[in-house]
Structures are given as C-alpha cells and as structure tokens.
Amino acid sequence: MSNIPSRTLPFGTLLGYAPGNVPAYSSDYSSASTVDYPKRSSYRSYVDGIYMGYKWQCVEFARRWMYCNYGYIFDDVAMAYDIFDLRSVRDLATNTRLPLNAFRNGSKSHPTLGSLLIWQEGGEFEDTGHVAVVTDVAPNYIRIAEQNVGHGQWREGHNYARELTAKITDDGEYWVKCSYGDAEILGWMTQTDDTRYAETSPIKNSALSTIKSLNADTSSITRKSWLNMANSDEAAFVEMMGGHYLTAVPEEQSRYFLLSKTAIDELEYATNELHGLFMHATEYVLCHDELLAKFNLPKAVLPKIRQSWDNRLNQLITSRFDFAQTPQGLKVYEYNCDSASCYMEAGKVQGKWGQHYLLNDSEDAGKDLFHDLCRAWEKSHAKGLVHILRDQDPEEEYHALFMQEALQAAGIDSKIIVRLHGLEWDSEGTIRDSDGEAVNWVWKTWSWETALDQIRAECEDDEAFEPQWSLGKPLRLSDVLLRKNIMVFEPLWTLIPSNKAILPVLWQLFPNHPLLLNSAFELNDELKATGYVEKPIVGRCGANIALFDQNQNLVEATSGGFGEQEKIYQQFYPLPQVGKYYTQVCTFTAAGVYAGSCVRVDTAMVISKDSDCMPLRFVGDKAFLAEH
Known part of the structure; x- marks a missing residue:
C-alpha cells in the first residue's frame, strides 16, 4: 500500500515528525501566503546558519533530516535524481568527508534506516526526480518520510509519510515498488564504507585535471598579422598591445595552455554550481543586516541594492570566476560580477590566435563565448538604444568595442560614451547624449565602487541618495548609474557577490564545500x-x-x-606553477551560465592587472594524456 495522503493542507503546515523529531511540512505552493512569504528569500531554509534548500521541497527535507540526525549533509544538487551520482557527504563537526554509496533498486545491499530513496526523473516526478528518507525496512514493505508528495497529514502515531511494497528475491535482492505507475525508483543512498553491490564510480585520473604548457609550431607561419584591422575592437587591441600579440612577452607569442575535455567539463559544472551558491549567499546577506554591514556599503544605497535584487535578479549579462586548477581539485578564489574583464581575450582573440597558428588538433576554450553573449543580450530586457560607458583606458576601449559588436549581433543599437562626454541634463531632468537621445539603458566598464566613492564623499552616512539634476550642474557618474529610470548592466546587486566579504558567508552557508576555500x-x-x-x-x-x-x-x-x-x-591555496608561470583559470558566464574559459599567468603568485592572458585550448582525454 502507498498511503498517499488525500487531503491537501496549506503551504507550511506541519505534516508529521520523522525519526529524530524532524518535522515535515506541506509544500503546496499554490496556497503559500504572500504575507508570510513575500519574496524569494522567504522560501530559503536554514538550520544553524547552514543552507538546507527551498521550503518545503524533498531535497530540503532529506538534507535537513541528515544534518539533524547525523551532523552531515550532501552537496547542493540541481535536481533530486542528481543525488544518486554523489559519492560523499560532509561531516561538519570533523571537517571530513564520509562515503555515500549508491545501490540500484534490486541490490543485495538492502536499504537501512536513514538511507535516501531516489526516484528517476519522469512521470509523477517529471524533470526533478524525488528523494525520501527511509524510516523502516521490512521484507515486504519499506516506510519513508518525505516532503512535496501529497501535502497531507501523516497518520496519527506514524513517523513516516508513506509505505511502499517491497520484495526480497531468493537471491537476496531487495526490490521496491513505486506507488506511481509512471515513475521509477533508481535505488537508495547509504552512508557506509561497504561498497559490495554499490554502483561503481569512474576512477578519476588526476592527470586529466592538470594544465599543460605547449608551444605552437611556427615553422610554416609567414604572416605576422592575424587580427582583422577593419574591425574596430581588434584594431584597438592591436594598438594597445603594440602588434598582433596576445601576450606582452615577445618570446612567448607561440605559447599556449592545454586542458583535457574532462577538465573543461568540470569547469563548466563548477561555474554553474558556484553561480547558484553565490546567489544563495547574496540573498542571505540582504536578509541579515549584521552581515550586510560588513560589506562597507553606504547606507544611502542599500535600499537601491535590495530593490535591484528584487527586480533584476535575472538580468546579469557578464561575470567571471577565478580558479586554481590542480590535480587535487578546483578551488574558486572569487566571483567578479561587476564589470568583469577579459571577455574579448577569451571570446575572440585567443580563438583567432589558434587559427593563425594552425592548431586544428585542439579546440578554443572560448569558442562559444561570443555566441552565448549575444543570446544573453537577446534575452535581456534591454529595449532601444544601449549606451556603453567606459573610462579613457586602452583596455576598456577594446572591451567596450567588443561588447558593442555583441549588442549589434543581438540586434540592439548602442553608442559608446567616454567619461560621460556629451551627456547632460535636459530641462525635464532626463539625461541625454550629444545627439539628444535619452539614456535609458547602460552597460558599463566602470566599477560600481567608483560611483559609490562619490556617494561616500557627498552624502552623510544615513542620508538617502537621489541623483540631483538642474541646468548648469555638472553630471556625475553616480547621477547616471543610480537614476531611477536608467537600467544599468551589470545590475547594482552585483556589488554583493563581487565583494570579498561574501566569501566568509559562503563558507558559513556551505561549510567544507569542495569548490570553496x-x-x-x-x-x-x-x-x-x-x-x-x-x-x-x-x-x-x-x-x-x-x-x-x-x-x-x-x-x-x-x-x-x-x-x-x-x-x-x-x-x-597557491596557483599551480606551470613552467615558470603561476596559472589561473578564468571561466566566463553569459546570463549566469558557463560560456568559456581562458588563463591568466604571471611569474608572481598573485594575478594582477598586468598579468598576461595566454591562449587556452582543450583536447579529448586520450589525446591530452598522450601529449608530452
């Protein structure tokens, strides 16, 4: 029997208590009160300051049950069925990882109290799959506690939500029947050292996570020019570099770095997962004033940051993660959400470098970046003319021109403005350019901190900042970027994840996460x-x-x-030294999703503004291991 509760109770109603006195709640979202749950942050669940998941989904319950009973949690997953691919949990008290083994439905290793029963995506659990906690195991049935199925009260005196039919074969195999005819149980996860009958995990070859430094064959290269001088962004890049170079070191023009396909896949996964973690942490900070105070932001701008987060969460265009890529694993240093640089180097220049040096046996690590960037602009809310604001700086010049090319490819008109030149108030308080066109949409190379410095200098700590306008009064950068009717990319909320104060918050919310330091x-x-x-x-x-x-x-x-x-x-956690260079891998996003990679290198241990960007390419695993 399945015992699926028939009566649906309102969202957040207590349904029952699982072993360990862990409560389960109704997740009938259609009945959620907008008073009790006024915004997204209201749906986030925390215990002891550690993120458990969204109220009151199945994954949140499983993670919370494990933490309350055993003190360990499994890593964040996109979907419930992804839990079946995990192979460890984090013991928060001892700062260690414990084995988590997967057993297929029908395994001779039977589920036990505390095992996690996992459903495949499809049918009743379309797209997401499902997870439940095993509370009791018998030869002919298994009992489970769960959330997000039925939304009804558990039977009085029961510490479980449902009972499923089970059978043990003559060979000792344990089979569980799903109560939904269109759903499939994958199996169960058990924290145990016993791997008999467990699903095997591919043995990771740490050599596939290394970075190699190679030199292109220049013997047949006769031309020195390889960037198209008819393209304004490429011409500006050549002018800054003093020639058709990607690196400033003359003797290193043929050097490039190589990763395996496995490493690229790991970078993509890490980038997408980390973006989600940083977004969780950003929301947490904005809901806790004592943490927000540590970010040293002017009080006058805090309401605008919160408004930006509430209204423009999904309007991110560009961002960049900085990684240490080592055989021991990936570690992220920080997230550059506010005016991330190196997009042109990764999305265009390194690819053209590879074509020039005839590297046909490997692929450009930024080959999809420009296309993904265009799609991000196509899906953005930008309508009409976008004004690109930049400083009088050679790097910002080609960066702005590259972005203008992406906007053009996305079908969006744009103008580049240098240091607010030509912008002024009109008699109605609208900011217009020298052609009289209103400034409504802005993409900037300026850091938000530049505008905040003006606010710090001109506003009292508790004074509400509003851009002022009057004829004859000089226009400030803060007047443009903080104008109510001007939408700026990247949004103001990116100040939070770009601030290093987010890093301790992440470690608090996701302690001992393998990607974090x-x-x-x-x-x-x-x-x-x-x-x-x-x-x-x-x-x-x-x-x-x-x-x-x-x-x-x-x-x-x-x-x-x-x-x-x-x-x-x-x-x-030092960068790996590849040859004479300390090498940092950078990954780029378009609208928060992985879009490409490049490397920054230096003979010093800290990557700085003057550090070189060198070409990054990748090959299949077999070819990578064969490469000397």
Missing part, C-alpha cells in the same frame, strides 16, 4: 595552520593582497589603492 572575517587558528591570504573586501586586479605561509611568514604582497578597506582572510 575556508574564509573568515577574523584570522583564526585554522587559517593560520593552513597559511592564509589577506584580501581587501573591495579591490580590483589583485591589489593589496598579502600571502602568508603556515608559519605566518609573508610570502608575497601587492600594492594598490585599496589598503584602507576592511579585510577578509582566505585559506592559502
């Missing part, structure tokens, strides 16, 4: 033991960063203009 607002013994990096919460291009080893000796430090900013402390 231990981070804290205060230097602690755990960070001292690993070595640590001191970072300003706001900074650009690797400025004012100090690296300390396990003995607290200063290893390396950079200068810059952010020395007065508040600091955070992050675990010291």
Whole structure:
C-alpha cells in the first residue's frame, strides 16, 4: 500500500515528525501566503546558519533530516535524481568527508534506516526526480518520510509519510515498488564504507585535471598579422598591445595552455554550481543586516541594492570566476560580477590566435563565448538604444568595442560614451547624449565602487541618495548609474557577490564545500595552520593582497589603492606553477551560465592587472594524456 495522503493542507503546515523529531511540512505552493512569504528569500531554509534548500521541497527535507540526525549533509544538487551520482557527504563537526554509496533498486545491499530513496526523473516526478528518507525496512514493505508528495497529514502515531511494497528475491535482492505507475525508483543512498553491490564510480585520473604548457609550431607561419584591422575592437587591441600579440612577452607569442575535455567539463559544472551558491549567499546577506554591514556599503544605497535584487535578479549579462586548477581539485578564489574583464581575450582573440597558428588538433576554450553573449543580450530586457560607458583606458576601449559588436549581433543599437562626454541634463531632468537621445539603458566598464566613492564623499552616512539634476550642474557618474529610470548592466546587486566579504558567508552557508576555500572575517587558528591570504573586501586586479605561509611568514604582497578597506582572510591555496608561470583559470558566464574559459599567468603568485592572458585550448582525454 502507498498511503498517499488525500487531503491537501496549506503551504507550511506541519505534516508529521520523522525519526529524530524532524518535522515535515506541506509544500503546496499554490496556497503559500504572500504575507508570510513575500519574496524569494522567504522560501530559503536554514538550520544553524547552514543552507538546507527551498521550503518545503524533498531535497530540503532529506538534507535537513541528515544534518539533524547525523551532523552531515550532501552537496547542493540541481535536481533530486542528481543525488544518486554523489559519492560523499560532509561531516561538519570533523571537517571530513564520509562515503555515500549508491545501490540500484534490486541490490543485495538492502536499504537501512536513514538511507535516501531516489526516484528517476519522469512521470509523477517529471524533470526533478524525488528523494525520501527511509524510516523502516521490512521484507515486504519499506516506510519513508518525505516532503512535496501529497501535502497531507501523516497518520496519527506514524513517523513516516508513506509505505511502499517491497520484495526480497531468493537471491537476496531487495526490490521496491513505486506507488506511481509512471515513475521509477533508481535505488537508495547509504552512508557506509561497504561498497559490495554499490554502483561503481569512474576512477578519476588526476592527470586529466592538470594544465599543460605547449608551444605552437611556427615553422610554416609567414604572416605576422592575424587580427582583422577593419574591425574596430581588434584594431584597438592591436594598438594597445603594440602588434598582433596576445601576450606582452615577445618570446612567448607561440605559447599556449592545454586542458583535457574532462577538465573543461568540470569547469563548466563548477561555474554553474558556484553561480547558484553565490546567489544563495547574496540573498542571505540582504536578509541579515549584521552581515550586510560588513560589506562597507553606504547606507544611502542599500535600499537601491535590495530593490535591484528584487527586480533584476535575472538580468546579469557578464561575470567571471577565478580558479586554481590542480590535480587535487578546483578551488574558486572569487566571483567578479561587476564589470568583469577579459571577455574579448577569451571570446575572440585567443580563438583567432589558434587559427593563425594552425592548431586544428585542439579546440578554443572560448569558442562559444561570443555566441552565448549575444543570446544573453537577446534575452535581456534591454529595449532601444544601449549606451556603453567606459573610462579613457586602452583596455576598456577594446572591451567596450567588443561588447558593442555583441549588442549589434543581438540586434540592439548602442553608442559608446567616454567619461560621460556629451551627456547632460535636459530641462525635464532626463539625461541625454550629444545627439539628444535619452539614456535609458547602460552597460558599463566602470566599477560600481567608483560611483559609490562619490556617494561616500557627498552624502552623510544615513542620508538617502537621489541623483540631483538642474541646468548648469555638472553630471556625475553616480547621477547616471543610480537614476531611477536608467537600467544599468551589470545590475547594482552585483556589488554583493563581487565583494570579498561574501566569501566568509559562503563558507558559513556551505561549510567544507569542495569548490570553496575556508574564509573568515577574523584570522583564526585554522587559517593560520593552513597559511592564509589577506584580501581587501573591495579591490580590483589583485591589489593589496598579502600571502602568508603556515608559519605566518609573508610570502608575497601587492600594492594598490585599496589598503584602507576592511579585510577578509582566505585559506592559502597557491596557483599551480606551470613552467615558470603561476596559472589561473578564468571561466566566463553569459546570463549566469558557463560560456568559456581562458588563463591568466604571471611569474608572481598573485594575478594582477598586468598579468598576461595566454591562449587556452582543450583536447579529448586520450589525446591530452598522450601529449608530452
């Protein structure tokens, strides 16, 4: 029998208690009160400050049950059926990973109390699959506790939601029957060291996660020019570089870096997962004033940041993650959501470099970036003319021209404005360009922090900031970027995930996550033991960063203009040294989704504004392992 509750109870109603006194709630979203749940953040579930999932979905219940009963959790997953691919859980008390093994329905290793029963996507559980917690196992039935099925009260005195029919064969196989005729049970997950009958996991070859440095064969290359000087962005790039070069080092023009297809796939997965984690953390910060205060943002602009998050969450165009890629795994340093650089290098220049050097046996790691960027603009809310704002800087010049080309390919008109030249108020308070066209949509290379510096200088701490206009009064950058009727890309909320203060918040919400580095607002013994990096919460291009080893000796430090900013402390996890270069892998998104990669390299340990961008390519795993 299935015992599916027939009566649907309102969202958030207590349905029953699973073993360990863990409550389960109704997830009938159609009945959710807009008073009790006024915005997205209201649906996020936390226990002890650790993110469990969305109220009151099946994954949230499974993760919360495991944490409350055992003190460990499984990693964040996109869909419930993805849990079947996990192979470990995180024990938060001991900072260790424990094995989590998968057993197919019909396995000779039977489920036990606390096993997770997993459904495949399809039928009743279309797109998502399902997960439930096993509360009791018998030869002819199995009992489960769950959320997001039935939304009805559990039977009085029962610590489970449903009972499913089971059968043990003469060979000792344990089979569970799904109560829905169109759904399929994959099997169960059990935290155990016993791998007999468990699903095998491909043995990862750590060599596939390394980075190789190679040189292109130049013997048949006769031409020196390979960028199209008729294209304004490429011409600007050539002018800045002093020739058709990707790197500033003359003797390194033929050097490139190579990754395996497995490594590229891992970068794509990590990028998409991390974007979700950073979005979770951003919402958490905006709901906790004591955390938001650590971001050192003017109080006058906080309401605008919250409004931006509520109204423009899905209007991100560009962002970049910075990774250390090592055989031990990927670790992210930070997320550049606010005016991320190197898009042209990754999305155009390195690809043309590969064509010039006839590298037909490998693929450009940024080959899809321009196309994905165009699609992001096509799906954006931008209508009419987009004004591209940039500073008087050679790098920003070609970056702006590259973005203009993407806008044009997306069918969107644009104009480039240098340092607000030609912009002024009209008599109605509308900002117009020199041709009299209103400024309604803006994409900028300027950092939001530049506008905030103006606010800090001109507003009292508790004064509400509103851009002022009057004839004859000079127009400020903050007047443009914070104007109510002007939509700016990237949105104002990107100040939060781009601020280094987000890193300790992430570590609190997702402790010991394999992609994250231990981070804290205060230097602690755990960070001292690993070595640590001191970072300003706001900074650009690797400025004012100090690296300390396990003995607290200063290893390396950079200068810059952010020395007065508040600091955070992050675990010291050095970049891999490939040849003479410390090598950082950067991944780029279009609308928050992975779109391509490149590498930044330096003989110093910290990547800075002056660090070189070199070509990144990839090949199939077999070819990568054969490459010397």
